Amino acid sequence: MKVIDLRSDTVTKPTTKMREVMAYAEVGDDVYGEDPTINKLEQKAAELVGKEAALFVASGTMGNLLAVMTHTQPGNEIILGKNSHIFQYEVGGLAKLAGVQARTLDDSEGIFSTKDLLSAIRGEDIHYPESGLVCLENTHNKAGGVAIPKNKIDEISKTAHQHNIPVHLDGARIFNAVTELEEQVIDLVAEVDSVMFCLSKGLAAPVGSILAGTQEFIDKARKNRKMLGGGMRQAGILAAAALVAIEEMIDRLALDHDLAKKLAEGIDSKVVTLESVNSNFVILKVNEQLYDTKGLITELDRKGIKVSQFGSDLLRVVTHKDISKEDIDRVIDIFSEL
Numbered sequence: 001m002k003v004i005d006l007r008s009d010t011v012t013k014p015t016t017k018m019r020e021v022m023a024y025a026e027v028g029d030d031v032y033g034e035d036p037t038i039n040k041l042e043q044k045a046a047e048l049v050g051k052e053a054a055l056f057v058a059s060g061t062m063g064n065l066l067a068v069m070t071h072t073q074p075g076n077e078i079i080l081g082k083n084s085h086i087f088q089y090e091v092g093g094l095a096k097l098a099g100v101q102a103r104t105l106d107d108s109e110g111i112f113s114t115k116d117l118l119s120a121i122r123g124e125d126i127h128y129p130e131s132g133l134v135c136l137e138n139t140h141n142k143a144g145g146v147a148i149p150k151n152k153i154d155e156i157s158k159t160a161h162q163h164n165i166p167v168h169l170d171g172a173r174i175f176n177a178v179t180e181l182e183e184q185v186i187d188l189v190a191e192v193d194s195v196m197f198c199l200s201k202g203l204a205a206p207v208g209s210i211l212a213g214t215q216e217f218i219d220k221a222r223k224n225r226k227m228l229g230g231g232m233r234q235a236g237i238l239a240a241a242a243l244v245a246i247e248e249m250i251d252r253l254a255l256d257h258d259l260a261k262k263l264a265e266g267i268d269s270k271v272v273t274l275e276s277v278n279s280n281f282v283i284l285k286v287n288e289q290l291y292d293t294k295g296l297i298t299e300l301d302r303k304g305i306k307v308s309q310f311g312s313d314l315l316r317v318v319t320h321k322d323i324s325k326e327d328i329d330r331v332i333d334i335f336s337e338l
């Protein structure tokens with residue numbers, strides 16, 4: 001039976017073209033800055049998001065950790081959403097490895113308010129840590145893949161900058177955000193100081209993310225990456241696939257969003273109701289009178305459908321390039337039969 005894997009867009013497999021270019025990639029020792037394919041990727045990625053420089057890293061988590069480490073000093077307090085990926089799902093790296101404490105704000109709608117930000121920014125007081133960084137996320141995972149409009153990103157960034165605090169954007173799915181908002185990515189990230197975006201999710205590269213910012217910031221982040229053991233040698237093999245990801249896989253994200261909408265509109269089931277659909281995320285609420293959520297996930301898995309648990313009675317369904325229209329039709333049928 002064919003498995004329809006809707007757990008996440010992290011499961012995307014590289015395209016045939018990615019595998020071909022990986023095989024013939026021109027490589028060198030990237031620790032010495034001599035991998036031509038990495039250099040080309042970092043230059044193109046920086047241009048793509050309108051920043052001075054960019055760094056190829058192993059994962060989105062590493063990119064976010066490097067941003068926190070590089071913007072802050074140990075002992076700083078960083079301000080971020082209580083539902084942010086950096087706070088919820090990055091293993092406490094900001095405390096253990098960056099030595100900062102988290103000040104969380106309500107980002108249930110995908111971003112916190114300027115009012116809440118102002119109340120969290122530390123003033124001068126002998127008792128206070130310094131507010132060292134503000135982190136945002138777009139699209140926002142725990143808010144259901146919601147895209148945050150430019151004006152909200154800019155408003156928070158402006159307020160942070162008025163208090164000399166830098167802003168990092170966790171843009172793991174920033175290209176899903178621009179697809180949803182029909183914005184240019186350069187405009188959407190213009191006011192943030194650093195942005196991380198994932199190559200290995202909707203863009204389907206096998207590995208990696210990009211961290212972009214000023215040249216000075218990226219030079220420091222590169223050194224921090226080396227300290228974390230993230231200096232890579234002939235990484236052009238991975239960069240070749242990443243170049244295909246940014247050159248060819250951004251425009252097709254609209255297809256994933258269309259399939260998410262198709263699923264949301266087609267769901268007609270006694271066991272789940274539609275909670276939300278944003279970008280490539282569909283959130284379903286389980287009727288716990290009929291199924292407990294974990295039991296339903298197991299039953300779906302038995303039928304060849306993989307989904308994620310997203311809350312006590314919520315499922316997350318994420319569409320991506322390896323999901324077809326026919327797959328979505330089958331998922332709708334299976335839910336209607338349950």
Ligand SMILES: Cc1ncc(COP(=O)(O)O)c(CN[C@H](C(=O)O)[C@H](C)O)c1O
Pocket residue numbers: 007008009010058059060061062085086089137139140141170172173198200209
């Ligand atoms: C907003 C955001 N920022 C960062 C990351 C981390 O990226 P990786 O470290 O997995 O490459 C993720 C991954 N998200 C993954 C998923 O959604 O399946 C899991 C939860 O880690 C993310 O959603």
